Amino acid sequence: MALSEHRLFRLLEKLALPAGDFIVTGSGPLLAHGLKASIHDLDLVARGKAWELAAARAPIVGSKSGFGQRVVLYHGAVEVFDHWLGGSGDVNSMIEGAELIEGVPFMSLRDTLRWKRRLGRAKDLADVRLIERYLSVPAR
Numbered sequence: 001m002a003l004s005e006h007r008l009f010r011l012l013e014k015l016a017l018p019a020g021d022f023i024v025t026g027s028g029p030l031l032a033h034g035l036k037a038s039i040h041d042l043d044l045v046a047r048g049k050a051w052e053l054a055a056a057r058a059p060i061v062g063s064k065s066g067f068g069q070r071v072v073l074y075h076g077a078v079e080v081f082d083h084w085l086g087g088s089g090d091v092n093s094m095i096e097g098a099e100l101i102e103g104v105p106f107m108s109l110r111d112t113l114r115w116k117r118r119l120g121r122a123k124d125l126a127d128v129r130l131i132e133r134y135l136s137v138p139a140r
Contacts, residue, residue, distance in 0.1 A: 021050035054080035
């Protein structure tokens, strides 16, 4: 399925965020690369105008991780963060290192792999195995 046909990416398109000011993170990169058939929400990291546009749509709240702030849109289907989890690099570097897929900026799979390894949650470890297999990275 093309990203433009996916419900979450249609919601993202409605936001009309400037591509140079956000990146899709979380499990979004796995969906974009066909490693997952579905995801339940879309996580974005935004700066500048993209953050301002998102923040104008809903109240700014603290992130669950305690690192940065977020805006919850479309009843939780899209969450926009002003930072990503600690150790993931600064927002500018993340966005500038985006991988464009169908015109949408995504966190690279290698960066997603590092982030999910660091978290080590059960759901992330399953994703780590998928990414390792895809990238042919030896398991740790």
